[in-house]
Amino acid sequence: MKPTTYLPAVAGLALCATGAMAETPVLQVMTYDSFVSEWGPGPAVEAAFEAECACDLQFVGTGDGAALLARLQLEGPRTDADIVLGLDTNLTAAARETGLFAPHGVEADLDLPIAWTDAEFLPFDWGYFAFVGNAGAEAPASLQALADSDTKIVIQDPRSSTPGLGLLMWVKTAYGDEAPALWADLSDNIVTVTSGWSEAYGMFLEGEADAVLSYTTSPAYHLIAEEDDSKVAWAFDEGHYMQVEVAGKVAGTDQPALADQFLAFMVSEGFQSVIPTTNWMYPAVTPAGGLPDGFETLITPDTSLLLSPQDASAMRDAALDEWRTALSQ
Known part of the structure; x- marks a missing residue:
């Protein structure tokens, strides 16, 4: 009789597990x-949120930040995403135009260098773009000095x-009509352009x-995680372009x-305490x-540059054409 009682029990357990x-x-x-x-x-x-939500949080990686918008525009309302995390203010105007985002409804006391009033996109971190090089090497004092070196x-x-994209906005904001000339001077410094x-x-x-486009905060990784102070961010006279990274709720989500x-969790201690030493x-x-400790050693730009989302969107195509023209010559 054991087989006839054992097998249904196993089947019952399997059905219960499947149902759960x-x-x-x-x-x-x-x-x-x-x-x-x-x-x-x-x-x-993932671990911190799942401990609170009784849910399965699934991250889907899709290239770099600007690729998120391209994928979302391609998928449109068919997207399986409930949240898009990793856009920035250079992309939010174009993201808003898709009509795919809903208001986030979160009220939080944000610690940003700028006032934040966007009802659809909620910040999770911020920083300044910078070129990172090796300590002890001659450091250019500006984008033009870099291009002349x-x-x-x-x-x-x-x-x-x-x-x-941030570098494009940085050059355009700092140099205006002289941006094409700066790109022409900088083009022979560029070893390659990665995706x-x-x-x-x-x-x-x-x-x-000798250097890479990154962030003023990048040396903190080497200092804190590797106890290595050999990497430095170069401070530029023109100032540094700011990035504010955001997340938004997809309006068509089936898990609103x-x-x-x-x-709401994203701007809480459980998420925010992770950012400095992981992102x-x-x-x-x-x-x-x-x-x-270690963040106090980072450079602080004397001048902070940032276009509004609308201005960044309006400027993007012209700036991209200038960049593409300079690098093709």
């Missing part, structure tokens, strides 16, 4: 690849990467370039309450313990 799995809500967050890497914020954020650099493609940040930074670390819960950026809300 089916009842677990899934929240899908589309983001950039480095966020979901083993050294990025994704694993810690023999320094070899790696940058990212503005069509797929938010740092690459994303991770590839570019890896090339720099492997010695394939869970998406709202995630966005190596400034958190949108300073954690209770403050910033980690």
